[in-house]
Amino acid sequence: MLEAMAIRYFREVTKSGSIKRAAAALHIAPSAISRQIQGLEQELAVKLFERGARGMSLTNAGHLLLRYAVESRKQLDDIRTLVQEFDSLQRGHIRLATVEGQLASFISDFVLDLSRQYPGVTVAVTAVGSRDVAEMVGRHEADLGLVFGRAPRRDLIELARMRQSLCVMVSPHHPMAHRKFCAVKDLAGLRCIVPDPTFGIRQEIDRACARARVAIDVYCETNSLAFARTVASRSDLATFLPQDAAAPELATKTLVAIPIRDKSLEATQVTLVQPATRTASLPVRRIAQLLAAQMKSRS
Incomplete structure (x- = not known):
């Protein structure tokens, strides 16, 4: 059973008003x-229920948990429907274009799960910058795309968005590594290895620094986020990435993520897009639905 037993029992007690009646129903x-x-x-x-002569009533904390229980139940029902529909799909091929930052964790996890559950479905994954992702999807060279930020073309449909707040990434030995967060003004003079200007990440960082009238010290530019992560983990250079893009290094503690307190950088996102001028095949529609559900669960 996908739903936690305790949440299921909690919801039933809330519905029936007593443990005795909930037990009888279950x-x-x-x-x-x-x-x-x-x-x-x-x-x-916290205390979830007030116990009284007339039964059990929810506390304020209980009402918050009930909201979660109702929403999680709906998500499970939606996922169950998608899985049941997708189960009939025995074969198919999907072309996915994505920004590189999604390969380290999100897309690799998704493709591995897909291969185990639906071995008849094959996937071609191409990693390029956001502009090229949009071009490939717009020219029908990719069925689906993940771009950093909003869809940059009118001939693309946005299917889902996933929050990807930008952080400063440094080695555990970096002077900033102990910080819980930083502001954009704290980046002044920071020696960095950064994605080149074709990356949405770089564009957001440049805009934020321009607004704050600060300048970072760019030692190296690269078109590879993997290279930026490696160099940052082995030196005193910082880089800028969403946490998903550095998941392996964060897991092994070779990099430390420092959130940047800035509205625009905290609100950055990845968007799933498809062509607006073409009817998607059944495999594409199913995988788009599964990807969108995964993105919603991680936002």
């Missing part, structure tokens, strides 16, 4: 429900 012992509710309260360190 055909289990009241003590089993009581243990799960107590476990939730202990884990969250």
